[in-house]
Every structure is written in structure tokens, then in C-alpha cells.
Amino acid sequence: MNLTLKVWRQQNAQAQGGFETYQVKDISSEMSFLEMFDVLNEQLINEGKEPITFDHDCREGICGACSMHINGQPHGPWHQTTTCQLHMRAYKDGDTIVVEPWRAKAFPVIKDLMVDRRAFDRIIQAGGYISVDTGNAQDANNLPVDKHKADESFAAAACIGCGACVAACKNSSAMLFLSAKVSHLALLPQGDVERKTRVVNMVEQMDKEGFGSCTNTQACEAECPKGISVQNIRRLNAEYIRSVFSGGE
């Protein structure tokens, strides 16, 4: 199939960006979306132009690096699918596809479609862990964990930190990302000790990073490639209130 692509180009964080239009030909429906971009980049290199910079690594939907806003949707049209797992079967000959980077104040553009998502790392640094040093652990089976809670915890921990939730949100809120981590740890007995301080510190860091507030549109869940549930946001709110009203720090 032949396609028209309108891609955001921006030389660096300071430069002003804009859309460029490209034509790609003979794209196979078997290709992944990023393989289609490989074809375009190869074409640009052959023409002596600079290829389009974008984040990608595992191309199996798990590392969370890829991050294209495709025709107004983070990661494109397929439900619960990262950009790298989106395949060209989703398109037909003659389509025009608009590709932008994540748009959020807390995710400044580095170049073209590549953004800086280190704000997420800093949110984790504020408390997204259990404070246990190496070598202190008891036998793993000394601590039985209810299977349903373990499964729920896992479902929250499946977040890949890609930032699609932020990109999907009209307020650029990071609540789904943050709540997934709070849930992952709050659902496990191991995470109970630091439960109150964790949620408060992480929320404080999120606010500091310039993410917006949550207004419950649930666009985050709808666009999340891993199907992280907004139930986690409910749990986050409960955790936060519990912490604040029980005299937590």
C-alpha cells in the first residue's frame, strides 16, 4: 500500500517544530508500524536527509520505549497495543497518517518524536519501592499472599511506563502511572510498612513535575497498551485519604 505521512520534526528541545509530509510506497500489511518507519528512514537516508528520531527498543511491547501519537491516539488505533506491536494491517492504501510525539509539559521533546520521560523515574524515586536491602530476605514462602491480591498487584505492576496515559489525558495527568505503582505495592503485605508515606511522597513528586490533575475522563485506561485499570486510581485516592487522615506524614 502507499501512504502519506505527516510527521512532527523538531531539531532539539529549543527549536520550533513542525509537520513534514512524506510519501511511502509498497508498504506490506505484514510490517509493524515501526518497520514502516524504518522504510521511511531508509528512504530519507538515501535522499541524503536526516532520518526521523523516535524511541524504540524491544519491539515486543514490553520495554515501554516506543511512544508515537498516531492520528490523535497514543500508540495508534489498536486496543491495548504499543506502537511497535501495531501492524500495517490496520491501514489501507491511500491513508494519511499523522504522527506526533507525546504532548505534555512534563515530557519535553528531545528531538522529533522522542521525548524526555525522566519525570516518571523521579516519581518512582519518591517512594515507588519497598525499602529492603539485598541479603535481608526471609524464605519467600514464609509470607503467603492471597492469590487474588497477588494477581491484582501483578496486573498493576504490568505497567510499562510508556506515558501513553499522560499523552491521552487532556490534563496530562500521570495518575494512572502513579496509581499503578501505589497499587502494586499496597496490595502486597511486603509493601504495607511504607504504605502511608509512599503515597503522599509520590503524589507530591507528581505535582512537582508539572503533570495535571485527574478529572476522571478515563482516557488513560482506554489508551493504555497494558490495560491498566482506572480502579487503581480509585485505590490511590483511598490510600491517599487514608494516609492524610490517619496522621500519616
Next chain:
Amino acid sequence: MPLNSKIPAGEMAQKWINYKNTCKLVNPANKRSIEVIVIGTGLAGASAAASLGEMGYKVKAFCFQDSARRAHSIAAQGGINAAKNYQNDGDSTFRLFYDTIKGGDYRAREANVYRLAEVSANIIDQCVAQGVPFAREYGGLLSNRSFGGTQVQRTFYAAGQTGQQLLIGAYQALERQIALGNVTMYDRHEMLDIVKIDDKARGIIARDLVSGKLERHFGHAVLLCSGGYGNVFYLSTNAMGSNVTAAWKAHKKGAYFGNPCFTQIHPTCIPVSGDHQSKLTLMSESLRNDGRIWVPKKQNDTRKATDIPEEERDYYLERRYPAFGNLVPRDVASRAAKERCDAGYGVGSSRQAVYLDYAAAIERYGRIECNKQGNHNPQIDLVIKLGKEVVKEKYGNLFDMYEKITGENPYETPMRIYPAVHYTMGGIWVDYELMTTVPGLYALGEANFSDHGANRLGASALMQGLADGYFVIPYTIGNYLADEIRTKAIPTDHPEFVKAEKEVADRIARLMSIKGTESVESLHKRLGKIMWDKCGMARNAQGLREAISEIRALREEFWKNVRIPGSADGMNTELDKANRVADFMELGELMCMDALEREESCGGHFREESQTEDGEAKRNDEAFMYVAAWESKGNNQWEMHKEPLNYEIMHPTQRSYK
């Protein structure tokens, strides 16, 4: 230089205990003034950086990705082995040790593997304490599954995302140390050289991939946790950015490279669909637990899989290896698939694929569920429905991934799979302390050569990465650093830093000045094709000799004709790739030399000249029971040193899974 593996004296089961009791320690006050550089933040790197930070060392961690959490360990699917014997099926440290040595086809070092088996149980404890949500049973205890090459259930898992969960655990521990100021994180940085002063590793040159600036970093010790080099084949299950560069720079600065030709070709990957293919996707080995592998009994059978009746299917693994069936080790399963496809029984449009079928498992699980409901005479539709739900819970994410990539529903029709490059057992040579032949330079995880011999068993890579990072290096590094407490931080205007930075800058300038006509990607693909055709699943002397001369010619072409648009002052992903591919162009030659030298078959290294009558790999212990450790002599010249492997406990025999 003679190789000294520094294996402690004493009984096998006492070596590590004795080592830990007698190794030197660094007191807390001194640790605060000792700096350690960690390259890579996968399981080995993140666990090492976090643990060393906790201990009080000043750590600098580097990764080329935008966040430590994206290292390729994240993509590991199936599980992690540990000798817990929670299933009461006779597992023990010794059995894990035994299976790993045998699985590695008797080309691994006994003492290292024994230690790996010993610490395996601690890893599970540590990860659970960190909050890794492993799969559990209804009683709340941890669940296990089987993996290839073993007859016990010792694999711990988190659906098909075990690597992700373990890495997030290590990443969180690392972020905690960053928050505490014990670790400084350098993301989007690539290590481009090692700095040696007075023969010791004392730092690195790194490129900030965003600004393009070169940086000098001092460390009392440097840890390479930079993963494997499967991307030398272009198509592999590795991430696009996975590369050999850090390890290769270390190699050129004096670190010997161990068994470079030992490559793991994983049997269950989604087949190549066309020339546009940029990478291959693994379908976890755990799928072989329940899936059955088959091809049609008739050659060139073009019927749909579901139209081929049971009696016309050849379950060739069950036929050839009745004792292990579909759970034979990876090297055996891969070769068996290649054999069937080469003989004309392959399926799919390319004929380079075999079926992995879940129909029987769906029915079996469905009947169990019906029994649980007290329905002992169920309708088949109900059986299938319930069976699919069970399979979905166990392998749902893998099935979804398969469907996204191929457009076929694996709950209805068998998956098509074919072997693909997955892991490299070879790597930087290290001694028992994980130190390379350069003092102060260590290699951990897939980057080293040590524990998997000529073939790695499933669920052992995660185990090794975390063993090295959490439980080995925290002890062994102290034994070296205890003698470094008087070494003050060396200023980075030292001539050796200046010289190393200039070499890196010159090379980048040279790459940028070529301005040729062929893209990095295209040259990389050509290298990959040579490697896959001639140094892949089957190798022979003639092919390897051809490959060596073809790689030399291609390398020359690369340096004459590569095209890198843009400039080096800022983000330039083509330059990043070129830096990596230039190193693959050298590594490829060494791999072929090593494969040529080893005139035996063992594990994943199959020399066509050395096979049994029924086509199994035939080792030659008389002549080749050694680690080939290659020393770089500069200018793409190498000298091979041998570390003999002495088996004290195991009695190497021809490996049989029949």
C-alpha cells in the same frame, strides 16, 4: 598471560562459603570514597548498582535507553529457576547444578555453576521481599512450572512477563539508591571506551547521546553489565539497541573474550515474514510445557493445520526424544526443527516453520475444569471454552502478542514457530570473582561467558543476571577494592583519559567523514546474513572460512561507504547505530574464527563434521574440553588461550534426552 580462574580450594559445596568467609572486606568509611562504574541497567547491572549503593559505595550507573527500566531483561518471558524444592519433586542445589552443567554440554566451569545454584534460592527470597508479584497458588504460596532440560518444576514466574517483574524490582531498588544519593544515573549515555591507568581499569569515556558530548568518568572499578551480542546476526530476539560495544571496547583494551561462537538459537520464535523484518519475537519456552510441536508427515503439505488429521502429524520431538519430549533443551529442539524444515516438512508460506499446537492442552485443561465443577460428562464446547480460559490465564499475553504480529488466532489454529538467535553464552572471560583479565574490570550477566557452557537452559539467564548482581559481586568486588582504599579519585585530565577521549572522538569524526552511499542498517543486514548462513544453527569449516573473508570485505566496505546523515553534535541515532555496527563487524570475524577452531559439536555450536549417526551433536572432550579465551592483538588479530575445564564432580557423557 596464563589464565587464572581463581577457583577456591576445597570441596565443591564449601568453595563459596569458604570464599565469603575469607575474602577481604572494605570498611564503611572507606566505601564512601570508592567509586564504582556500572555499565548497563538490566538485571545484572541494576541489581549490582543497587546492592553496591546500599553497601555504601559511590556508584555511577549508565544506560543507553531513556530509563534504566527499559534494559532488555525486561523482555524475558518465561521464568527464573531456583533450587527451592517447593514442589517436593526432588530438587536440590546439586540437581540444579547438575542440570545446568549437563544442559551446557559440559563446557561451563563447575565452581561457578555450583555457586549459581547455591544462591538461586536467595534470589527468589530477595525478589519477593522487594514486592515482585510472582504467580501464586490459592494457598498463597509460590507457583512453579517446568522448563526445558529438567525433570523438576523449579521455575518461578509472573505470567509471561517474568523478566519485566524482576527488572522492575531491581529498577525500584536502584531508583531508591538514586534518591538516597548513593547512585548517580546517566541515562541516554553510551560507553565508548575503557580507560586504563597502570594496567587497571580506572574509568570510561561515555557519549551523552542527547548532547553528543563525550564525557570522562573515573571509577576505582568498572562493571560491564551490558548484555549479549545476538544482534551481530541483525535478526534476533534482542532489542534494537542491544549491542556489543561496551564489551568489545573492553576486549580491545585487554579483556579476553570467552567462547565467542557459543550462540543460543531459540526454538520457539515467530518466523520471519519478509525482508522488512527488523527483529524477531520470542514465544516463551514455557509454551513447550503444554504445547505440542509437530509437522505434517507428508512433505510439502499445503493443507491448513486444522485440516491435517491426527495420524498424519509427526510429533517429531516426542518421537525422537521420548524421555523429555517437547521439553528437550533449546539447542536440541532448534536443530530438530531445522532438520524437519530442511527435509521439506516445513509449514507456512516460507516452509521455514513448524507448528506449536495448543489444541490438546486446551482440551486437557478444559476437562480438569469440568471435573472441578463436578461435571464428569461435559459437552465438548464447554470443555474447549473452559480450557481456553485456563490457557489464557497462563499464556494470555503471549497468545495476544502472536495474534498482533501474525493476524492469526492461536486459540483456534496452531502457532507457526521457527528458531531464532536469542542469547549468547559466550562473552567476556571472567574468573571466579567475575573479574576480567583487566584488573578492576568485571563482567556480569550475559556479558560474561561463565555459567551456561555451550547451551543455556531456559529460565537460567534471569537467575544468572541476578545472582551476579545481588549475591556475587557484592562479595568479590570487596576483595579487590580492599587494596584500593589508598587510591584517591584520579582527576579526569590524566593523560590516559585525554588519550582515550581523543581516540573516541577521532573514530566518530572518521565515521562522520565517510559520507558514503549505504545506510548502517543495510550494511548490518548484510553482516547478519553472513553470520546466520555460515555461523548459525549449523557450521562447517568451509562456510566459516568463507564467512571470515566475506566479513573482512564487508568491514572494509563499511568504513569506505557507510552513510551517516546529520552531525555528531547532538542526538544522532544513525551515528549511535554506526558505532555499534562497526564493532559487530569485528566481533563477527572472531566468532567465526572461534567456531572454526572448535572442531567439535557441543550445545548450540553444531559443526556438521562432528555428529553422531542419528544427527546428534558429537563432542570431543579429548581435544576441546576448554574455554577458548581470545586475546585481542590489535588490527583484528587475535591469540587464543585455553582454560582447561576440570570436572571434579560431573562425569561428562554424551548428552542424551532420549
